[in-house]
Amino acid sequence: MQLDSLYQEVILDHYKHPQHKGLSPTFSAQVSHVNASCGDEIILNINLEGDLISELTWDGQGCSISQASVSIMTDLLTGKTLDQAAIILKSFSDLMASKGTSPGDELVLEDAIAFAGVSKFPGRIKCSLLGWMAFKDAAIQAQSKK
Amino acid sequence: MSFSPALIRQDFPIFERTVREGKKLVYLDSGATSQKPHSVIEAESGFYKLHNAAVHRGAHQLAEEATDAYENARLIVANFLNAPGGSDEIIFTKNATESLNLLAYSMGNAKNTNRFALKTGDRIVVSEMEHHANLIPWQQLCARTGAELAWFSVTPEGRLDLSAIDSVITANTKVVALTHQSNVLGTIIPLEAIVARAHAVGAVVVLDACQSVPHMPVDVAALDIDFLSFSGHKTLGPTGIGVLWGRKNLLDELPPFLYGGSMIEYVTMTDATWAPAPAKFEAGVPNMAQAVGLGAALNYLSKIGMENIHTHELALTGYLLEGMRGIADLKLVGPTDTHSRGGAISFMVQDIHPHDLGQYLDSQGVAVRTGHHCAWPLAKALNVPASTRASLYLYNDESDCDALLDGIVGAKKYFGRL
Ligand SMILES: Cc1ncc(COP(=O)(O)O)c(C=O)c1O
Numbered sequence: 374m375q376l377d378s379l380y381q382e383v384i385l386d387h388y389k390h391p392q393h394k395g396l397s398p399t400f401s402a403q404v405s406h407v408n409a410s411c412g413d414e415i416i417l418n419i420n421l422e423g424d425l426i427s428e429l430t431w432d433g434q435g436c437s438i439s440q441a442s443v444s445i446m447t448d449l450l451t452g453k454t455l456d457q458a459a460i461i462l463k464s465f466s467d468l469m470a471s472k473g474t475s476p477g478d479e480l481v482l483e484d485a486i487a488f489a490g491v492s493k494f495p496g497r498i499k500c501s502l503l504g505w506m507a508f509k510d511a512a513i514q515a516q517s518k519k
Numbered sequence: 520m521s522f523s524p525a526l527i528r529q530d531f532p533i534f535e536r537t538v539r540e541g542k543k544l545v546y547l548d549s550g551a552t553s554q555k556p557h558s559v560i561e562a563e564s565g566f567y568k569l570h571n572a573a574v575h576r577g578a579h580q581l582a583e584e585a586t587d588a589y590e591n592a593r594l595i596v597a598n599f600l601n602a603p604g605g606s607d608e609i610i611f612t613k614n615a616t617e618s619l620n621l622l623a624y625s626m627g628n629a630k631n632t633n634r635f636a637l638k639t640g641d642r643i644v645v646s647e648m649e650h651h652a653n654l655i656p657w658q659q660l661c662a663r664t665g666a667e668l669a670w671f672s673v674t675p676e677g678r679l680d681l682s683a684i685d686s687v688i689t690a691n692t693k694v695v696a697l698t699h700q701s702n703v704l705g706t707i708i709p710l711e712a713i714v715a716r717a718h719a720v721g722a723v724v725v726l727d728a729c730q731s732v733p734h735m736p737v738d739v740a741a742l743d744i745d746f747l748s749f750s751g752h753k754t755l756g757p758t759g760i761g762v763l764w765g766r767k768n769l770l771d772e773l774p775p776f777l778y779g780g781s782m783i784e785y786v787t788m789t790d791a792t793w794a795p796a797p798a799k800f801e802a803g804v805p806n807m808a809q810a811v812g813l814g815a816a817l818n819y820l821s822k823i824g825m826e827n828i829h830t831h832e833l834a835l836t837g838y839l840l841e842g843m844r845g846i847a848d849l850k851l852v853g854p855t856d857t858h859s860r861g862g863a864i865s866f867m868v869q870d871i872h873p874h875d876l877g878q879y880l881d882s883q884g885v886a887v888r889t890g891h892h893c894a895w896p897l898a899k900a901l902n903v904p905a906s907t908r909a910s911l912y913l914y915n916d917e918s919d920c921d922a923l924l925d926g927i928v929g930a931k932k933y934f935g936r937l
Contacts, residue, residue: 412891413874434904436872437872497878
């Protein structure tokens with residue numbers, strides 16, 4: 374079933390067992406993003422040590438795609454430098470824009486490669502990007518405070 | 520002739536296609552927009568093929584025919600709603616959202632002694648179950664004029680809480696704007712007490728009838744309301760056409776909102792006066808073919824009979840609600856019986872987010888809507904950030920309801936697989 378290309382096991386797994394969920398008491402920046410058309414929302418805390426992303430935590434509600442995407446993203450980006458994160462973010466955004474034509478770069482995206490199937494479902498792309506756009510925003514805010 | 524959704528479906532070309540690799544289309548999203556019968560599609564394209572010209576303008580035969588067709592559509596709408604003042608009370612807009620904005624902006628243009636002039640201390644009343652289209656125009660009108668916005672809350676069962684009606688509709692209330700049938704809950708509101716109280720304090724009653732006019736007989740004279748809006752595209756009609764009905768004496772007093780061609784009586788370089796309604800509110804060349812298509816849609820509905828359609832939908836709603844009761848972990852958002860209720864049925868299935876449920880149903884050919892359904896404050900009030908909505912219409916039958924019920928059970932299996 375085509376649906377299986379959307380709902381990969383790793384996605385449902387992160388949806389049921391979200392990582393880094395629960396906001397840290399302190400943060401370099403905090404952002405909150407919503408998808409106005411469906412009501413999904415997340416709050417994301419970022420902590421920076423120099424250029425290193427030392428901690429990403431979040432809270433939110435929404436569909437399996439949006440929630441699993443934040444969970445996988447926070448796993449992936451914690452411990453990376455801002456420059457490394459920017460490369461991963463770009464790779465993920467490109468994958469989402471590919472309309473199912475790109476297999477994605479698994480070396481860069483690791484578990485986030487599971488979202489390759491999402492790019493075939495135009496209605497769900499914004500779900501998978503919610504957390505990533507929040508990260509982009511949070512990273513800019515945290516840097517501008519430095 | 521008995522009511523037959525199977526025969527009705529034959530009038531709708533879209534049901535000849537399949538979706539998602541050969542699945543039968545189970546269309547349960549008429550609350551968002553309805554499908555169109557042949558007669559509507561032909562009326563709209565027939566206008567372009569045979570009669571196209573700018574209405575109320577040209578000195579030629581086509582302009583005459585176009586004007587006749589457009590004005591005939593207006594008459595059909597007036598009869599459909601039982602407008603006491605006839606077709607002069609029917610204003611064509613592009614949709615219900617525009618109708619409500621037109622009204623709010625026009626009221627905002629009223630000055631001094633005009634009965635619609637609003638000032639600090641005046642009040643506009645809405646409810647917590649409004650679609651954004653009947654909330655934000657009033658909210659913003661309040662912001663522009665200094666009037667205050669007040670609202671009826673919604674009970675946990677999804678009914679309008681009228682227990683404090685006299686302290687909600689106060690003596691200084693000028694407008695009471697309510698949805699006739701909630702697009703989320705399916706609730707049909709009890710108008711009698713509300714209209715009586717509103718008129719007792721001199722307020723006008725505005726009805727957002729987007730979800731009632733397509734589904735049941737709506738008689739504006741019998742309801743004793745003052746303004747009503749609905750969308751053509753939810754009523755089997757084309758997109759790009761909506762209606763604002765208003766009482767003739769009120770439309771006479773209401774200032775215009777959009778200025779330009781066709782809406783004037785007399786113009787100089789420095790000033791202008793207005794044509795009488797409805798022209799006063801229809802500046803520019805209108806959506807003519809779409810109005811003609813709407814006329815065909817209302818004729819189609821009248822031929823089947825709004826009472827018959829309502830009865831059919833009510834029976835189907837009962838059938839679906841009954842089936843839903845049999846599904847563990849399914850929670851309805853809105854009244855659980857068919858009393859004062861229409862066929863918009865929102866629900867949640869534990870542990871499956873509506874967006875995921877909708878995606879699974881789509882894979883089975885079942886089209887539903889998910890999210891907050893453009894009623895975010897209601898979603899917050901009921902603490903239901905998102906839900907899944909099935910909405911029924913004349914072409915649906917029990918097999919559609921069964922497909923939905925089977926789909927929900929299938930989704931529970933699918934997402935329960937870990
Ligand atoms: C109750 C209600 N009011 C207003 C609207 C707005 O209709 P439209 O988008 O056609 O202007 C809708 C449409 O969903 C509705 O259901």
